[in-house]
Amino acid sequence: MEARILVIDDERAIRNTLKEILEFEGYKVDVAPDGKSGVEAARKQAYDVVFTDIKMPGMDGLEVLEQLPGTTVIMISGHATVDNAVEALKKGAFDFIEKPIDLNRLLVSTKNALDRNELQQQVQVRTAEVHSLRQQLGQRHQMIGSGAAIEQVRRLIERVAPTDARVLITGANGTGKEVVARLIHAASQRAGKPLVEVNCAAIPSELIESELFGHMKGAFTGAVKDRAGKFEQADGGTLFLDEIGDMSLAAQTKVLRALQENEVTRVGSDKTISVNVRVLAATNKDLTAEIAKGTFREDLYHRLNVIPIHVPDLDERKEDIPELVAYFAEQISAEQGRAMKTFTPEAVAALQNKHWSGNVRELRNVVERLLILSDNPVQATDVYDFA
Numbered sequence: 001m002e003a004r005i006l007v008i009d010d011e012r013a014i015r016n017t018l019k020e021i022l023e024f025e026g027y028k029v030d031v032a033p034d035g036k037s038g039v040e041a042a043r044k045q046a047y048d049v050v051f052t053d054i055k056m057p058g059m060d061g062l063e064v065l066e067q068l069p070g071t072t073v074i075m076i077s078g079h080a081t082v083d084n085a086v087e088a089l090k091k092g093a094f095d096f097i098e099k100p101i102d103l104n105r106l107l108v109s110t111k112n113a114l115d116r117n118e119l120q121q122q123v124q125v126r127t128a129e130v131h132s133l134r135q136q137l138g139q140r141h142q143m144i145g146s147g148a149a150i151e152q153v154r155r156l157i158e159r160v161a162p163t164d165a166r167v168l169i170t171g172a173n174g175t176g177k178e179v180v181a182r183l184i185h186a187a188s189q190r191a192g193k194p195l196v197e198v199n200c201a202a203i204p205s206e207l208i209e210s211e212l213f214g215h216m217k218g219a220f221t222g223a224v225k226d227r228a229g230k231f232e233q234a235d236g237g238t239l240f241l242d243e244i245g246d247m248s249l250a251a252q253t254k255v256l257r258a259l260q261e262n263e264v265t266r267v268g269s270d271k272t273i274s275v276n277v278r279v280l281a282a283t284n285k286d287l288t289a290e291i292a293k294g295t296f297r298e299d300l301y302h303r304l305n306v307i308p309i310h311v312p313d314l315d316e317r318k319e320d321i322p323e324l325v326a327y328f329a330e331q332i333s334a335e336q337g338r339a340m341k342t343f344t345p346e347a348v349a350a351l352q353n354k355h356w357s358g359n360v361r362e363l364r365n366v367v368e369r370l371l372i373l374s375d376n377p378v379q380a381t382d383v384y385d386f387a
Contacts, residue, residue, distance in 0.1 A: 003049065007051045008052040035052070039067045167309055168306075171282075176311055180311055197242060198212065212251065223268065232273060333371065343378045
């Protein structure tokens with residue numbers, strides 16, 4: 001779309017000359033003979049760039065600038081002084097051009113102004129996209145339910161989140177331990193800093209130290225450059241160590257040292273790096289049993305287990321299943337662009353009567369399967385057939 005430009009100048013010759021030059025470059029140009037009519041025009045029609053003379057009878061160019069906040073304004077003057085230019089730029093002018101106007105200077109300033117506008121628009125769009133994604137992530141990581149068991153977890157989160165206390169989150173697979181960690185971070189004073197997640201069970205034992213603490217170039221085969229570890233990446237924020245019970249003893253020793261001294265050392269380096277990290281850990285294992293077997297350090301356990309939060313199995317909170325089903329049905333329908341389906345009371349009751357070994361994660365999968373395979377509304381017979 002062609003850019004729209006407004007030229008405000010009390011000299012007819014200047015107005016016409018600028019209009020002719022700018023229209024030749026493909027811009028759509030309007031003109032105004034004084035500041036008042038120029039401001040009125042700019043309020044009726046959005047302009048990408050406004051050129052305004054400084055010295056004009058009635059409303060001068062600096063007053064025009066003050067009347068058009070948020071508009072890209074380029075000042076022009078045949079009586080330019082350093083003070084004029086400084087004042088105009090302080091008040092928000094994009095540029096300042098002296099008369100007689102140099103053609104190249106005019107066109108370069110115009111292009112720069114339009115480029116800046118486009119960049120600002122891209123930033124606004126990206127900011128809106130990021131905000132939307134954050135909202136979606138927030139919606140995706142909610143703790144659904146109002147039963148006594150989940151309310152107890154919610155109260156613990158509210159009390160511990162504003163502190164810097166370490167939290168050990170326990171519970172079976174699929175109960176929502178990651179959701180708890182995200183909610184704690186989001187409600188903490190570190191919410192504006194990174195939340196860095198590490199799945200200790202998914203990283204080979206020989207790579208876990210490099211992943212957590214980073215490495216130097218040449219420290220091992222494949223280390224082609226220096227790399228910051230997760231502790232450094234989470235500096236100022238929160239480090240979530242998921243499945244901490246699967247971490248090797250060697251890595252546990254280094255994690256313990258990092259927690260004690262707030263320092264890490266990259267693999268292949270002897271230099272310590274200070275870090276300011278809040279650690280949240282989660283596990284589906286009984287760490288006291290692992291300590292008895294010699295596979296988990298007792299001193300690390302006590303470092304991590306400042307505030308224990310246990311996330312109950314879905315079988316322990318079946319009163320929350322109706323809310324969870326409604327939430328998942330709405331969420332999945334929106335994600336897949338499907339028409340919303342409802343569940344009959346009998347279908348929900350059938351879901352409440354099931355044993356959920358996979359917990360909330362399994363329930364979500366079943367709801368998705370029922371939405372795809374069943375007619376509307378979803379019946380109890382559908383649950384027996386497809387769940």
